[in-house]
Amino acid sequence: MPKIQVLDKQVAELIAAGEVVDRPSSVIKELAENAVDAGATVITVEIRRGGVTFMRVTDNGCGIAPEDVPTAFLRHATSKVLLEDDLNSIATLGFRGEALASISAVAHVEMLTRAAGAETGVRYLCGGGEEGRLEEAGCPQGTTILVRDLFYNTPARMKFLKKDATEGNAVAGILDKLALSHPEISFRFIRDGKEQLHTPGDGKLSSTIYAVYGREFSSALIPVDYTLDHVKVWGCVSAPTSSRPNRSMQNFFINGRFVRSRTAMAALEEAYKGSIMVGKFPACVLHLQLAFSAVDVNVHPAKMEVRFVNERPIFDVVYHGVKSALQAGDRPKVMEWKKPPVSPYAPVPERQEQLRLQPDPPKPQPKPAVSIPAARPVPASRPVSLLQDSEKRPEKEPSFSRLVDRMLDQEVRPEPATAEPIPKTSKTEPISPPLAPSLPKKPLEAPPAPEREPASTKPQSSLGEFHSRIIGEAFGTYLIVQYSWEELMFIDKHAAHERLLYERLKRENAGGEAQTLLQPVTVTLDKEEYSAVLGHLEELSQVGFEVEDFGSGTVLVRTAPLLLDGGDAAGAVMEIAGYLASLKHRMTTEHMDWVYHNVACRAAMKAGDSISKEEMISLAEELERNPEVRYCPHGRPVYILLRRRDLERQFGRG
Known part of the structure; x- marks a missing residue:
C-alpha cells in the first residue's frame, strides 16, 4: 500500500475544511470510506446504542504498515494525496487525512491491522487526542477499528445527539449509500446484535438494490x-x-x-x-x-x-x-391472444363477439315482435364518419391527428338495444365549421348483448393485430377491456382522451388548425390579464386562438382550436389569461405545455358522456399505439391493470 505521509502545509491549506465529527454516522462514514479505499471486498460494521457507546468497522483490505500506524492518527496524514496536482483528479473517497485524528480526539479508539504479506499485525490504542501506544498482535489481513464512548470528553456535542434509534438509522442510511455505490463489495451491518444489512458483493447492482430496498422495489x-x-x-x-x-x-x-x-x-x-x-x-x-x-x-x-x-x-x-x-x-406487455388453459374448476369461457371498427355486413334476422327504433342518422353538420372501406384504407396505421379528428367530428350518441350498421357518409369540409355541440349526458345504458360466433374465429380488429376485447363501460367513465387472457384494463376515457389530444397538440405545435367562430366572443379581463394576453398574441395564435384588442380591458376571440368546443372558447381564453398574468417572464416551452394541457382538457370527452363502440375501439387502439401514455397531463392515471390471478384470489379460486 502507499506510504502514509503528512501533507505539506501549502497542500493542506488547499483542501476544503474537513467535516467535524458531530454524530456516530459521520464516524462510520469516514471509517467505511477508508475501508473502500483500502481495496476491501468485505466490510462489516457493528454498532450499539446508535453508535454512541460502541462502533466497530472491519475490512479485509490492504492493511497498514506498522511504522505508518501512529502517523495515520496525525492531522493531514494520508496516502491518497501528496502533491497539489493530485487534488485535480481525486479517485478515492477520502483524501484529507483528518478522519482518524478527528475521531480519536473525541473518543477512545483501538486499531488492529495487518498489512498484506506481513506475518503479524499491530494493535494501537489512543483517545482524547493523546498519543497512543503500539504493540504487536495477531489478527487477519486488513484493518479493524473500534470506537468507544463517543463524545465522552465533549458534553456539549453529546447533548445534541438524538435518540439511539435515530442515530442508528443515520448510520444505516450511510451504509446503504456505500453499498449501492460499490456493489462489488459485500457490506454487513449489525445493529445491537441483529444483522440489518448484508449485501452479496457479487458486482451486480440489482443484487445490492434487493438487499438494501427489498423485493418490491427492486422488481x-x-x-x-x-x-x-x-x-x-x-x-x-x-x-x-x-x-x-x-x-x-x-x-x-x-x-x-x-x-x-x-x-x-x-x-x-x-x-x-x-x-x-x-x-x-x-x-x-x-x-x-x-x-x-x-x-x-x-x-x-x-x-x-x-x-x-x-x-x-x-x-x-x-x-x-x-x-x-x-x-x-416500460412498454405494456405484447398482447397475445392464446387459447387459455382448461381449468379443472371452471368451464372454457365462451367466445364473445369482438367489437370491430368496421362492422360486419348485416345478417338476415327474423322480424322482431317488438319494434326497436334504429340509431339516429348522423346530422349533416357533423358529416365525418369513423368508418372507412377496408379497400381504401392505407396499409400503414392512420395518423393520430386524422383519427382524433374523426373521433371529434362524429356525433356521440348512446347505442340502441340492437345497433344497426352505421351508414357510411362522404367526408366534406365545411368552409366555416359550426360550433361543436356539447356531448350529451345521459344515464348509463347496458351494452347490447354480444352475438355468439364460432370458437375457431380468432378475434382481430379491422386495424390489424389489436386483440383486446372491449367488455363495456362502467359508471359512464371507465372502459373495461380484456387486455389479454390474464389481465383486464380499466381506462379512464377522459384522462386517456385528454392525454392523446395533448400529445397531438404538442407534436403538431397545435397544428395551426383553428375553427372560425360563427359569432366572435368578447372576454373582459383585469388589467394584468389584459396586458398579458396582448403581449402573447403570437403564442395564442400558435395554439389556435386568434385574439384581437377590443379596448377597455376586453379582447375579441375570432377563432379557437379545432379540437375545442367553440362555446368554451371564452372560458379557455379567460383561464389562459390568468395563467399568463402570473408569469414573471416570457412564455417558454414549459409554459406552452400548460396551455396545451388546458386546451386538451377542455376538448376531451368527459366522464358521463356516452360514446359509441367504434369510439371505444379507437381510443383503446390509440393507447396500444402510444405505450408511453400512462398519465393525463394533470397526473391522473390513464388506465390500471387487474390481473386475473388477483381477481380469482378475491373469489377464493387462487
Missing part, C-alpha cells in the same frame, strides 16, 4: 445504460407506476461517490415529465462515470456536493439515458 426497476460525450450513466430507475412521494430514494453516484446533484436530479425528473403523477417523484440508483479531472469533489466538507467543469453533458446523458430506458423498458 419495479428499469435498467439504464447509456453513453454520451465520454460520459456514461448506468444503473436503474423506477417504473412510472412505482413513483415515490419524495426524493429520498434518488441516488446519484459520481465515479463511485454518493453525491447530491441538482443537475442530475433535474435531468431525471425532466425525463419522467408526463409519465408520473404530479407531486410524485421517480426513484433511481444511477452511476455516472466521467474523467476525474471533469469533476471537483473538494468543495464541501461532507464531500457530497461536487462541481462539474461542464454541467451540460451531465444533464444530457442522464436525460437521454433515462428517457430511452423508459421508452424501451
Whole structure:
C-alpha cells in the first residue's frame, strides 16, 4: 500500500475544511470510506446504542504498515494525496487525512491491522487526542477499528445527539449509500446484535438494490445504460407506476461517490415529465462515470456536493439515458391472444363477439315482435364518419391527428338495444365549421348483448393485430377491456382522451388548425390579464386562438382550436389569461405545455358522456399505439391493470 505521509502545509491549506465529527454516522462514514479505499471486498460494521457507546468497522483490505500506524492518527496524514496536482483528479473517497485524528480526539479508539504479506499485525490504542501506544498482535489481513464512548470528553456535542434509534438509522442510511455505490463489495451491518444489512458483493447492482430496498422495489426497476460525450450513466430507475412521494430514494453516484446533484436530479425528473403523477417523484440508483479531472469533489466538507467543469453533458446523458430506458423498458406487455388453459374448476369461457371498427355486413334476422327504433342518422353538420372501406384504407396505421379528428367530428350518441350498421357518409369540409355541440349526458345504458360466433374465429380488429376485447363501460367513465387472457384494463376515457389530444397538440405545435367562430366572443379581463394576453398574441395564435384588442380591458376571440368546443372558447381564453398574468417572464416551452394541457382538457370527452363502440375501439387502439401514455397531463392515471390471478384470489379460486 502507499506510504502514509503528512501533507505539506501549502497542500493542506488547499483542501476544503474537513467535516467535524458531530454524530456516530459521520464516524462510520469516514471509517467505511477508508475501508473502500483500502481495496476491501468485505466490510462489516457493528454498532450499539446508535453508535454512541460502541462502533466497530472491519475490512479485509490492504492493511497498514506498522511504522505508518501512529502517523495515520496525525492531522493531514494520508496516502491518497501528496502533491497539489493530485487534488485535480481525486479517485478515492477520502483524501484529507483528518478522519482518524478527528475521531480519536473525541473518543477512545483501538486499531488492529495487518498489512498484506506481513506475518503479524499491530494493535494501537489512543483517545482524547493523546498519543497512543503500539504493540504487536495477531489478527487477519486488513484493518479493524473500534470506537468507544463517543463524545465522552465533549458534553456539549453529546447533548445534541438524538435518540439511539435515530442515530442508528443515520448510520444505516450511510451504509446503504456505500453499498449501492460499490456493489462489488459485500457490506454487513449489525445493529445491537441483529444483522440489518448484508449485501452479496457479487458486482451486480440489482443484487445490492434487493438487499438494501427489498423485493418490491427492486422488481419495479428499469435498467439504464447509456453513453454520451465520454460520459456514461448506468444503473436503474423506477417504473412510472412505482413513483415515490419524495426524493429520498434518488441516488446519484459520481465515479463511485454518493453525491447530491441538482443537475442530475433535474435531468431525471425532466425525463419522467408526463409519465408520473404530479407531486410524485421517480426513484433511481444511477452511476455516472466521467474523467476525474471533469469533476471537483473538494468543495464541501461532507464531500457530497461536487462541481462539474461542464454541467451540460451531465444533464444530457442522464436525460437521454433515462428517457430511452423508459421508452424501451416500460412498454405494456405484447398482447397475445392464446387459447387459455382448461381449468379443472371452471368451464372454457365462451367466445364473445369482438367489437370491430368496421362492422360486419348485416345478417338476415327474423322480424322482431317488438319494434326497436334504429340509431339516429348522423346530422349533416357533423358529416365525418369513423368508418372507412377496408379497400381504401392505407396499409400503414392512420395518423393520430386524422383519427382524433374523426373521433371529434362524429356525433356521440348512446347505442340502441340492437345497433344497426352505421351508414357510411362522404367526408366534406365545411368552409366555416359550426360550433361543436356539447356531448350529451345521459344515464348509463347496458351494452347490447354480444352475438355468439364460432370458437375457431380468432378475434382481430379491422386495424390489424389489436386483440383486446372491449367488455363495456362502467359508471359512464371507465372502459373495461380484456387486455389479454390474464389481465383486464380499466381506462379512464377522459384522462386517456385528454392525454392523446395533448400529445397531438404538442407534436403538431397545435397544428395551426383553428375553427372560425360563427359569432366572435368578447372576454373582459383585469388589467394584468389584459396586458398579458396582448403581449402573447403570437403564442395564442400558435395554439389556435386568434385574439384581437377590443379596448377597455376586453379582447375579441375570432377563432379557437379545432379540437375545442367553440362555446368554451371564452372560458379557455379567460383561464389562459390568468395563467399568463402570473408569469414573471416570457412564455417558454414549459409554459406552452400548460396551455396545451388546458386546451386538451377542455376538448376531451368527459366522464358521463356516452360514446359509441367504434369510439371505444379507437381510443383503446390509440393507447396500444402510444405505450408511453400512462398519465393525463394533470397526473391522473390513464388506465390500471387487474390481473386475473388477483381477481380469482378475491373469489377464493387462487
